[in-house]
Amino acid sequence: MTVVTRFAPSPTGLLHIGGARTALFNWLFARRHGGRFLLRIEDTDRRRSTEEAVAAILDGLAWLGLDPDEPPAYQFQRRERHAEVAWAMLETGAAYRCFAGPEELQAMREAAAARGERFRYNGLWRDRDPAEAPEGAPFAVRLKAPRGGETIIRDLVQGEVRVANAELDDMVLLRADGTPTYMLSVVVDDHDMGVTHVIRGDDHLNNAFRQAQVFEAMGWPLPAFAHIPLIHGPDGAKLSKRHGALGVDAYREMGLLPEAVRNYLLRLGWSHGDAEIVSTEEAVAWFGLEAVGRSPARFDREKLESVNAHYLRAAGEDRLLALLEPFLAPPPDEAGRARLRAGLGGLLPRAKTLVELAEAGAFYTAARPLEPDARAARLLADEAARALLTRYAAALEGAEWTEAALEAGTRAFAEAEGLGLGRVAQPVRAALTGRAASPGLFEVLAALGREEALGRLRDAAL
């Protein structure tokens, strides 16, 4: 049997980090078993589903490299088929017509609340003759769920979970307007799409019982379920809007790499011994549901960024420069780009995100004359320092422009001036970068190139 997994988001908002992880686990599980990973857009809520949300989901998955193996299925387009199944269940007696209207249901709800009980549909029409209903009255189709016993889910993550059938009521399959409900649609689609493993958020665990009843009623084989714990915010509650807009696109804008987000997400709730940095190949080879934990994990941005720092350093010059481009403002000229490339190696250990990298390297792409920041300006305000820069520039005039030669030359200069290297380096740094902190002075000098470096020194000199 070939494994088929699916990611089934409803397009009502962003592709958030929890959804992304669910998609990742489905994708990995399918890859691990040489199966297929499908995408189903659950857009049956016409009021809340939007085109933009669909696009955001598709974009987000593509960015993360979690492309489905087939074009996405749209649930709304399959509503006829869903309804057919409901009618078939009516036919076999697995479902029945319920003529209780919204007001009636509301009254029952209130009555239950008044008694301090939880409302469960009382099966009023379950055994009643439909002929008793007013002529032409609208009706919903409800599942004739088992009354006694219990429904058991053998969940690949949660273990065996059971609930008394008395806790479940006869859910609506088809609304009075003839449209199928989510519970019905999901089951029919999972069956028709040949889904073998339903891997989804823990918040669906309760749904699994009801869905199992529908599978049962139709005589369809039950897929394997795996309910993975949700990702919580730093406060321990389910990740939501109030924790900040957390669409995948936001992570891209924060300057994170897709492979870093994937690695971080993978380690949230799943582990393989002490492995922290796990390549996609390793993840595919190692991933298994048995290693997924059962307790929810909190989202930790600092750890994400540290993982990102790792992948930033591993990304390679050309790709990095290309990724950096959108973060460069204003767009640099060719010479600026060349300086940035030359200095990239020294910038990397100083940045965890593309945003930080762009910021750290801004002095390379900046055009003369530089605008020193407050601390650099203070270093350059000193007249003796500026006079020193004049002499230093002169000393470098004929120097061989390599990092080693520049270091030797600078040390010799400092000694001749009777100064420690630090006394020379700081004003020079301020002149070259406009800052008081930067990558090593000699690599900055080398990356800037003779002309630009001397120019910047003279701009700041007396």
Next chain:
RNA sequence: GGCCCCUUCGUCUAGCGGUCCAGGACGCCGGCCUCUCACGCCGGAAACACGGGUUCGAGUCCCGUAGGGGUCACCA
């Protein structure tokens, strides 16, 4: 509130009855390196929620308590 799930350092986690005075990672603190800031390296503080069992022996198994979370629509 009913039902369901969860509980090892601040956070992510290793641990699948003895090798655990509990290991790794992020973060934090200190030191080294050093032209600044980082990186790196070295060191440190930091956890088995609580109470009962079972067992020669429990972080690991069972029960209870407490705490946290999820879910209870003709929404998905």
